[in-house]
Amino acid sequence: MNIWKSDVTALLEAYADGRVTPMQAVESMLSRIDALNPVLNAYTALNDAAMAEAEAATSRWQTGTTIGPLDGVPLIIKDNLVTAGMPAAWGNAHLARQRSNHDEAPIARLREAGAIFLGKGNTPEFAIEGYTDNLTFGVTRNPFDPALTPGGSSGGVVAAVAAGLAYAGIGTDGGGSIRRPAGYTGLFGLKPGIGHVPRSGGLPQVLLDFEVVGPIARSARDLALLDGILAGHTKTPANERSLNILAVETLDDAPCDPAIRQAFASTCALLSQNSHRVIMADMPLELAPLNAVWTDIGAIGLAAYLADTPRVRDSANPKYRQIAEIGAGKSGMDLYRILDLVFKLRNESAELFGEFDAILMPTAAANPWLAAEPFPDTIDGYSVGPRGHAIFTGWVNAMGLPAVAFPAPSSAMPIGMQLIGPMRSEIMLTDCIDACAGPFTWPDIATRQA
Numbered sequence: 001m002n003i004w005k006s007d008v009t010a011l012l013e014a015y016a017d018g019r020v021t022p023m024q025a026v027e028s029m030l031s032r033i034d035a036l037n038p039v040l041n042a043y044t045a046l047n048d049a050a051m052a053e054a055e056a057a058t059s060r061w062q063t064g065t066t067i068g069p070l071d072g073v074p075l076i077i078k079d080n081l082v083t084a085g086m087p088a089a090w091g092n093a094h095l096a097r098q099r100s101n102h103d104e105a106p107i108a109r110l111r112e113a114g115a116i117f118l119g120k121g122n123t124p125e126f127a128i129e130g131y132t133d134n135l136t137f138g139v140t141r142n143p144f145d146p147a148l149t150p151g152g153s154s155g156g157v158v159a160a161v162a163a164g165l166a167y168a169g170i171g172t173d174g175g176g177s178i179r180r181p182a183g184y185t186g187l188f189g190l191k192p193g194i195g196h197v198p199r200s201g202g203l204p205q206v207l208l209d210f211e212v213v214g215p216i217a218r219s220a221r222d223l224a225l226l227d228g229i230l231a232g233h234t235k236t237p238a239n240e241r242s243l244n245i246l247a248v249e250t251l252d253d254a255p256c257d258p259a260i261r262q263a264f265a266s267t268c269a270l271l272s273q274n275s276h277r278v279i280m281a282d283m284p285l286e287l288a289p290l291n292a293v294w295t296d297i298g299a300i301g302l303a304a305y306l307a308d309t310p311r312v313r314d315s316a317n318p319k320y321r322q323i324a325e326i327g328a329g330k331s332g333m334d335l336y337r338i339l340d341l342v343f344k345l346r347n348e349s350a351e352l353f354g355e356f357d358a359i360l361m362p363t364a365a366a367n368p369w370l371a372a373e374p375f376p377d378t379i380d381g382y383s384v385g386p387r388g389h390a391i392f393t394g395w396v397n398a399m400g401l402p403a404v405a406f407p408a409p410s411s412a413m414p415i416g417m418q419l420i421g422p423m424r425s426e427i428m429l430t431d432c433i434d435a436c437a438g439p440f441t442w443p444d445i446a447t448r449q450a
Contacts (some may be wrong), residue, residue: 003028004164005442007219008073008226011167015061015072022057022072022116025167026050029074029118033165036445039146042159044079044096044137045086046119053116060114070229071114076166078157079120080127081213082202083107086117090203091125091134094315104202106170106213106230113229118166121156125317126206126305127172128298130180130390131374132156135317139372142184143443144413148368151181157216158185164446168222170230174211175294176363176393179405182216183363183416186407186441190214190223190430193423194400197230206301210397220406220434227426243276243357243432245419248283254391255382256365263408263415264362270409271360274436278360285348287395293338294387294394296327300335303327342398349399353422358429361392363405363416396420404429406437414441 003011003020014020030050037043047053057072066072082088082104089096103111111117125134132140132155142150143163150159154171161169162185171178173191182189197213205211215226228234247268250256268278303324306313313321352359366389369376375386387394396403396418403420421429 004032006167007217008070008168008222009219011073012069021061022054023051025072026054026074026116026118029165029167032163033118036163036165039141039445040143040159040163040165041138041140042121042156042163042165043076043119044089044122044156047086047117049085050074050116050118057114057116066114068113069225070110072116073114074116074118074167075110076119076121076157076160076169077107077117078154078169078171079123080172080203081107081170083117083120086120088203089120089136090127091123091136092312092315093136094311096136102201105198105200109229109232110170121154121160121169121171123153123156125320126302127153127174127177128206128302129153129374130176131371133372141371142368143445144185145368146445147371149184149371149373151184151364151368153177154181154216158182158187161185161216161218162187162443162446164442168215168217168226170213170226171216172211172213173397174205174207175397176390178214178216179363179393179403179416179418180390182405183407184368184414186414187216187218187405188220188223188407188433188437189216189405190227190426191396191403191405192227192231192426193402196402196424196426198232204301204305206298206305207397208297208301209400210297218440220404220430220437223404224427224430224434227430231426240431240435244355245271245276245278245358245360246356247278247280247360249280250365251283251391252288254365254388255379255384256362257367257380259367259412260362260365260415263410264417266409267360267417270436276432279356284352285345285395287345289341290345290395290398291387291391293341296330296334297338299323299327300330301327345395346399349401350422357421358425358432359420361418361420363392363418364389365391367413367415392418402426402429404433406433407440409438
């Protein structure tokens with residue numbers, strides 16, 4: 001079997017019947033990293049102990065003494081998550097020189113389950129932009145077309161998983177940073193609801209509680225497996241039923257690429273074929289005021305963090321110091337008004353899910369652009385700003401809702417869709433996608449290196 005093509009679930013089955021060992025799985029990944037990481041720049045650091053950990057896991061499988069449901073599974077971890085023995089560089093030169101001596105809470109749960117961390121995935125500095133490049137490690141590229149971005153800020157993780165340089169990965173999503181990159185690389189990604197995955201012991205969250213930790217994988221079943229470990233729950237049997245799905249093609253007449261609109265229509269048809277009731281309509285929530293102040297949220301958080309960490313600030317890209325200066329100029333009243341808006345929208349979104357079971361939207365309004373550019377400045381012939389491509393995702397974070405990204409039917413570059421649900425609907429969402437989404441399609445660069 002092609003070990004590297006397995007998803008996590010299939011890999012564990014191969015461990016159980018002796019067809020594959022963790023040592024073989026890690027060796028396969030390290031060989032592929034050597035071949036493809038110079039092209040994609042997905043990894044910022046590797047775990048020197050990975051082979052020793054794989055040897056120990058192999059022995060446990062052979063003696064029937066496995067330590068957990070992920071024993072020996074090689075994963076990539078986003079480089080803003082604190083992981084013992086490696087930096088949590090966050091794209092910053094000063095942080096890149098530090099090695100962590102502990103795991104933050106979600107990483108500790110994965111390690112207790114037996115996971116092997118291959119290394120860290122590249123991210124834009126401070127993870128507040130929608131592409132992946134920084135002065136410390138450079139630009140990360142999309143396996144489906146290395147001239148283009150894989151998105152951000154979990155760009156290193158998705159590039160690795162989509163190219164077969166890890167079996168799955170763990171990212172963060174503070175405004176779409178799991179869902180948009182997953183969409184750009186044909187992957188599945190879960191942005192959990194607020195509080196679903198407990199967090200402690202990590203870097204500051206400059207996007208408040210909007211930022212959550214979630215899995216990125218090549219199958220929906222892997223999302224469910226990893227989510228159960230991260231959240232500490234046992235999956236209950238699926239309650240299969242038809243869902244009432246509100247399908248929202250775009251927001252407030254914002255431009256959206258025609259290919260994405262076409263993929264959206266195909267996804268609506270797919271869900272209808274799977275017995276779901278799909279209702280095409282405009283978004284009932286008024287999201288324009290939130291979008292108008294979105295960049296202030298990260299600027300305020302970054303200002304506070306850099307004020308407390310002068311060495312990080314001094315080594316930061318000047319553009320982020322400028323963003324922090326803007327944030328420092330905001331007042332307590334400015335922050336209060338943002339939070340007041342968020343709380344009102346959270347109440348309104350809860351009412352919306354009294355009528356619908358889920359909401360379908362694209363993950364992004366634009367297809368991937370040149371890898372070193374922070375955002376596309378035009379969409380479908382219209383000029384847009386830095387968040388023009390990201391209109392569909394940030395509001396979900398502010399509302400604290402769970403959402404699953406999955407690949408739409410597409411014949412060219414991958415296009416992502418997301419299904420958004422009410423609080424505590426992670427299992428329902430992953431079950432729905434598992435039943436109707438197609439399989440992951442490998443990029444040519446991955447199979448050429450087989």
